[in-house]
Amino acid sequence: MTTIESVRTSFFINGGWHAPSGSSTLPVISPLTEEQIGSVPAATTSDVDAAVDAARTARRLPEWRDISPAERAAHLRRFADALEDRAEDRARAVTSENGMPIGLARFAEGAAPVQLLRYYADLIESTPVEERRTSQPLPGTTVVRREPIGVVAAIAPWNFPAVLSMFKIAPALAAGCTVVLKPSPETSLDSYILAEAAVAAGLPDGVLNIVNGGSDIGQYLVAHPHVDKVAFTGSTAAGREIGKVCGELIRPVTLELGGKSAALVLDDADLEQTVTGLATASLLNTGQTCYMSTRILVPANRYDTYLEAISAMSAGLPIGDPMDESVAIGPLASARHRDRVLSMIARARDEGGTITTGGGTPAAVDRGFFVEPTVFGGVDNSATIAREEVFGPVLTVLRYDDLDDAIALANDSAYGLGGTVWTSDPDRGVDVARQIETGSFGVNYFNLDWNSPFGGVKASGIGRELGPEGLAAYQNLKSIFLPG
Template sequence: MTTNTERTSLFIDGGWHTPSTGDVIPVVSPLNEQRIGSVPASAPADVDVAVAAARAARHRSDWAALTPEERAAVLHRFADALDKRAEDRATTVTSENGMPIALARFAEGAAPVQLLRYYADLALSTPIEERRTSRPVPGTTVVRREPVGVVAAIAPWNFPAVLSMFKIAPALAAGCTVVLKPSPETTLDSYLLAEAAIEAGLPAGVLGIVTGGADIGQYLVAHPGVDKVAFTGSTPAGRHIGRVCGELLRPVTLELGGKSAALVLDDADLEATVTGLATASLLNTGQTCYMSTRILLPRSRYAEFRDAVTAMAAGLPVGDPMDEATAIGPLVSARQRDRVLSLIEQGRAEGGTVTTGGGRPAGVGSGFFVEPTVFTDVENSSTVARQEVFGPVLTLLPYGDLDEAIALANDSEYGLGGTVWTTDDERGLGVARRVETGSFGVNTFNLDWGSPFGGVKASGIGRELGPEGLAAYQNLKSIFLTA
């Protein structure tokens, strides 16, 4: 982003809304640490207006009365409008959070468009009603799928565009309305989302966007006008949201943290595995919830994989995220950089050995950079092996046999992702079945729009993506008919 972008309005009820206060949230470049824009800070009164507009739209004929075909047409127009802005949205996200532009063009530009189209088409093929019969009870039951209502969607800063759409696309396809709260670090890109909604003719109130930090998020989550909450973020924040929704008996989807394991089997191909780990363990500078950052290596091949992983990490291009060649950009903020550096120091203090990295890159005068860092000589009980670092930090752990490797993988409070690396896919599939996690990859890790994604244990509740992602925004009603 070469110009300073100062936004002054909020997108509420289908248009631009004057905020109730004059407070602003500055947006800072993680590359040069300079202000690149600002957005208005929402107050609770603005949230009230947005939720009221969403409740009104939920029952208005221009949204509630649409047929699946009509709603799908609206979503496809929305996708078309977003597609026109894909490059702008990718570069805006990169400017906000330091995501390498080559990744942002897909994840933040193309992927939200694909998700809207997927759910538009899925809504067409998912019947609103079906008739069931069973014995011994005579008669027929009509099972009806209805929108859950007003959805509070809270998105994180690491993949702001696509993780917002994980919630918006299925919710709108189900006939819900949405109030979105982006992360304060990455709110500028949501204005492009709003502009696309206006161009597509999304009915007023169907999508609203409020800004702010944890205080506004908490107010939105507990708002009496909200029917469901969908949140992606840290496990501590998710626990708080879960407690609030539990007390309110409000359905909630929580996609939270992870500390996933990469199980490298004794037959793994060295070059292919290490090449794959560059993405599976360090995507988006390690600021990805499902990264396989605990790399479990067979003792018989530990030294060669240690050296190869170290060389891979040391060789990743670090620098300007707008450069197509950059693999490791800056972290999102000074606070995040300092947190990661603190955990690295804690890892050293607990006896860990750093084979590469361990600090800020040499010669970098500004920017929230941390070198790709690899730890050896750590136990699975060490802080860097148990806490989610959310930065470019890997731990290498040796194991004896396969049972020990699986036990190490499962010895974690988290269960979001994971990978296995082997030349025998069937063997890898057998390993995948034994690891306690919501998703897993054999020699790769790629999300599939048509398959559910989410975690177990401290990694969350519920699933996004696939038909299961649509079902999360529907209530089921059974209507009993006589024979």
Template sequence: MTARIDHDALFIDGGWTPPRTDGRTSVVSPLTEQEIGSFPTSTDADVDAAVSSARAALRRDDWAGLTPETRARLVRRFADELEKRAEERATTVTRQNGMPVELARFAEGAAPVQLLRYYADLAESTPLEERRASQPMPGTTIVRREPVGVVAAIAPWNFPAVLSMFKIAPALAAGCTVVLKPSPETTLDSYVLAEAAIAAELPAGVINIVTGGPDVGQYLVAHPGVDKVAFTGSTAAGRHIGRVCGELLRPATLELGGKSAALVLDDADVERTVTGLSTASLLNSGQTCYMSTRILVPRSQSRAYVDAITAMASSLPVGDPMDPATFIGPMVSAAQRDRVLSLIDQGRAEGGTITTGGGRVNGVGYFVQPTVFADVDNASTIARQEVFGPVLSVIAYDDVDDAVALANDSEYGLGGTVWTSDEERGIGVARRVETGSFGVNTFNLDWGSPFGGVKASGLGRELGPEGLAAYQQLKSIFLAS
């Protein structure tokens, strides 16, 4: 766990390719603040080579000529190889971004394997063609599903392995090819992905990996050889990608930021609700896009909830993310830590009351104390901006209509939860909140159901059959009989 991880090549066209430059990117541990590895930084020429390789693979019989059943078997073989490396990939992610290792073992180790197997099954069960009776004239139309083509997949640093696979798994199942650009903070684990692809004998060019920062991503997004962009990241970056893809008439799936609300109803059990909020609001130290970080509570019960949420947050184990007991690890970088602390300071200056936390954890590491704000106005900065750290705002409401209005008074619409002893009542509230996903007394992503946002939280959907459809284009073939 302490050995450096250094790589000298890029994964392009099915093997290790020397980069076109001597430029390198260093990776710094958020726990020790020391460099733990490095990798070559891609140039435009490297991106050109990766896209060219993906385009060539898209036309070759060893990929394009496969039946869905044969392709599914190949995807399952890829899953098997990745499963052998699940622990290595999970711990590599933890070393890079500070994710608590028990979470990483599921989200970054097991979940990518599950997704590949899910989409392999879906590829086998989804017909490529269907025949429809033509309207209004007599005849028949064949509606055919074809791969959209070369996919530029750009993944973030918070859940790098599983969010990469949100894109790679359905793309492969659909018969597309992929150029993956991971975040520079979490690129080392993508080399484990490449090793699994080699061991599974995926055809050359089906998956390619380029490295670097926003400049590399911008070049890839606008590349003439790319047919679709799939991006997870900030709303600001997503807006830029959307503008580029709009100009190019290029489809894009954009999973962006969030500022989700937890609506706590007056019949909810306080202890069970607050226990559930520890995960629904603070998973991965709050570095999760769909977290319910605005806690909306009945005004008559606000004091009890502030006390209970404060006690919960202050009791969460903070420390070494490689310790299985740790719940709150460090922020991914010094810049992210400083951003979170700046927003905490702004929340304090705008009148919010900090009931626990509010600062750094003493010693080495990019830690921020779990922080709870009371007396928060929904119009304040701390309630409007995505913090992406272990910071919660408790906001009082008058009645359910007021709670729904507060939840909807946000530019974002990615996640959210409702907490109640009456599930049907909770479902009724869920139907009224403007968001792409929502949980009743929980929030768990379902591989078989669509996930994505509305408003400033993005465009399109990942996961489920809808996630596969996002990597297919439709062709209608009209017949006279």
């Protein structure tokens, strides 16, 4: 991290740098070297109060409250330009913090936040603030207004910290809301680059505020009396607790949570193309991606062929320093998470699963939070490894008898976030996709489309991000009736 400031001593609040009220710090640990590479201050409740107060004040000031959608769009475009100037630094910061391969980080953490700001700038300019409807049953007109929901508490995870923060920030700002962002403790440094871009872009004071902290600070922010909406990406367990608080407070909440998505390999799929595609659809970011297709369902009569091919593909992915352009599998984000993944591998082995590749840490690596890409065969959909989210480079290959059986297995899950189908007939793939209980799906690929809603069903969450639906999540609707 030679060009990135790695020791930070303040918070970004009300457009400037705010000295912390406490003395505690949060270390930033390299997942590659296992050494501390930086630190950030840990917020107290007083710091959160200051950030929320700044956001609440900014929400009511005319320079934000009274400007037009076109003027907000101009702010977002300047913000995007400033982030674009810092895209490489931000990508490298994230790779240093969580081990994301740098090629992926350049897109997901460098370019994608810029694209999202520009997308929502365009969208807010084309979305009317008001529309008039002919009222029923009485004659008259109703004016339907879209108004900003208010102060947003945005809580981001460590796996894609930059882009998943922007899933919340871009539509919230486009709608006219103000934001308090709490990054994950593991990935707080990159958010300072976000703050510096906000300053360079001239974003009005208090519109974006950033405080660091652990789960205690997140809990305080979620329940803060002056927060109007919560947007959270993270584990299902944490999402349940946030949902309880927001339910008690009657507070709007968007929860993008865990997944255990299925890849349905149909009997007409091309073996080579399917297995090549699964390298991304199932193992992106070392498997630390919520929508990964980690349950791979293959026809029983081709089970051995696919198990062998998927195992070979997984074993062949380059492992090592995530700053190396050729590396596909970096270290996991933390020692705690590595240990959790290894414990799930051990449990699956104890339950009778057969490891066909991987199963531990790479022999050639003497440090870093690495786990080999691991493939399990010989289990069914009742196994723990097939039901619980691992969030690492661990795949389970399951057999099915016919298409109805495959669809039933795909739907036999507590989760419903992503999924894929692999077939030589795209129309057949779409027909299968319609039958899967999930919020998003891909035919021979998986892609997050900025212009379409993303989110889960069942234990995978509530609400949607991205697309016009992601903007609507930060707007209140008001109806004004006029007799006539």
